[in-house]
Amino acid sequence: MSNPGVESAAEAGAAAPPVAATASVLRIFVAFLVIGSTSFGGPVPYLREHLVTRRRWLDDKTFVELLSISQSLPGLNATNMAILVGDRLAGPRGALAGVIGMCLPGAIIMFVVGVLYREHGAYAWTTAALKGVAAASVGLVLATVVQLSEKSLDGRFDFVFVAVTVVAVEHFHVSVPVALIGVGAAAILWHRPRRGT
Amino acid sequence: MHQWGALVRVFAYLSLLTVGGGMAAFPELKAESVEVHQWLTFSQLVHLYSVGQLSPGPNMMMIVPIGDWAGGIVGAILVVLAFFGPTGLLTFGVGRAWNRLEAWPWRASIQKGLAPVSIGLLLAGCFSIAKGAIFGLDTAAIAVGVLLILLRYKVNPALLVLGGAAVGLLAYL
Numbered sequence: 001m002s003n004p005g006v007e008s009a010a011e012a013g014a015a016a017p018p019v020a021a022t023a024s025v026l027r028i029f030v031a032f033l034v035i036g037s038t039s040f041g042g043p044v045p046y047l048r049e050h051l052v053t054r055r056r057w058l059d060d061k062t063f064v065e066l067l068s069i070s071q072s073l074p075g076l077n078a079t080n081m082a083i084l085v086g087d088r089l090a091g092p093r094g095a096l097a098g099v100i101g102m103c104l105p106g107a108i109i110m111f112v113v114g115v116l117y118r119e120h121g122a123y124a125w126t127t128a129a130l131k132g133v134a135a136a137s138v139g140l141v142l143a144t145v146v147q148l149s150e151k152s153l154d155g156r157f158d159f160v161f162v163a164v165t166v167v168a169v170e171h172f173h174v175s176v177p178v179a180l181i182g183v184g185a186a187a188i189l190w191h192r193p194r195r196g197t
Numbered sequence: 198m199h200q201w202g203a204l205v206r207v208f209a210y211l212s213l214l215t216v217g218g219g220m221a222a223f224p225e226l227k228a229e230s231v232e233v234h235q236w237l238t239f240s241q242l243v244h245l246y247s248v249g250q251l252s253p254g255p256n257m258m259m260i261v262p263i264g265d266w267a268g269g270i271v272g273a274i275l276v277v278l279a280f281f282g283p284t285g286l287l288t289f290g291v292g293r294a295w296n297r298l299e300a301w302p303w304r305a306s307i308q309k310g311l312a313p314v315s316i317g318l319l320l321a322g323c324f325s326i327a328k329g330a331i332f333g334l335d336t337a338a339i340a341v342g343v344l345l346i347l348l349r350y351k352v353n354p355a356l357l358v359l360g361g362a363a364v365g366l367l368a369y370l
Binding site: 035037042043075076077079084095103114125129130132134136148152153158159162165169183186190191192 | 212213214215216217218219220221222224225241243244245246247248249250251252253254255256257258259261262263265266270273277281284285287288289291292293295302303305306307308309310311312313314315316317318319320321322323324325326327329330331332335336337339340341342343344347348353354355356357358360361362363364365366368369370
């Protein structure tokens with residue numbers, strides 16, 4: 001698993017179009033506020049568009065690397081990316097600016113939605129529409145599962161780990177942290193570093 | 198408001214389970230908010246989660262209304278801080294260490310090992326929400342339709358969720 005191509009953003013930027021190594025806290029806040037208020041349907045394409053293409057704060061390789069860290073850690077991709085990118089560009093204050101910008105628009109929107117839903121959610125027509133929305137979101141999660149599986153499952157045994165996790169949580173009501181630590185430890189050991197590979 | 202402490206505890210705990218996506222925490226979110234604390238009903242939770250997919254930004258902002266309903270506007274703010282604070286600090290710390298661990302052979306093992314577990318947790322979350330969202334042929338058809346369209350074409354998922362609302366409305370009218 002040697003990865004000789006991975007260098008710092010500054011070095012990689014020498015070959016590719018120039019990549020800014022720093023940015024002001026205010027610009028970070030504004031950038032993530034824009035992403036946070038426009039990223040309908042999932043943040044990843046919007047993050048790439050703004051951070052890599054428009055502002056050139058990251059090159060593509062760094063973007064993918066930060067995204068894979070975001071996905072391996074607890075927390076949502078959107079906020080984890082805001083923290084990692086903000087920290088890279090302006091330290092802890094940049095991370096804070098990024099995550100606040102990312103969360104603010106959605107939080108305000110959902111606050112209003114929650115108030116409206118509590119007052120008007122019981123009409124027959126809203127219930128009918130919500131029924132359709134809920135069914136569609138099940139399809140959405142399933143599609144995410146399929147796409148992630150194609151990208152990140154490695155070998156037949158990984159499907160066993162997936163199945164064990166599902167059956168443990170869904171059927172035997174094993175709590176999520178226990179399943180995460182138990183199956184996770186087994187899977188990490190299964191993928192342990194081996195000499196000569 | 199006596200719910201504030203419980204809100205912070207529950208959502209700080211839930212945040213640590215969101216490996217791979219917010220859906221991974223859904224089974225515990227249901228257990229804590231519907232069964233233990235009864236902040237809302239299961240069908241309200243399914244509705245909020247689903248409508249939350251239409252909102253831009255992090256796709257778990259549906260926690261805000263739960264905080265608001267159980268503890269007012271302070272509850273809503275506390276829930277956001279509890280849900281994003283602990284994992285935010287963890288990401289901040291690990292993000293800094295991770296770059297230094299580049300040569301550590303277990304780094305790749307951890308990433309490879311967590312992938313199937315997080316996919317399993319997403320799938321378990323999906324089954325859990327399906328119990329409150331799939332009731333018959335019509336709803337199953339919407340879910341399968343969205344799945345197939347997303348696998349086949351490059352469509353913005355938010356549009357398909359809106360499409361689900363339209364189909365639901367048409368079926369009612």
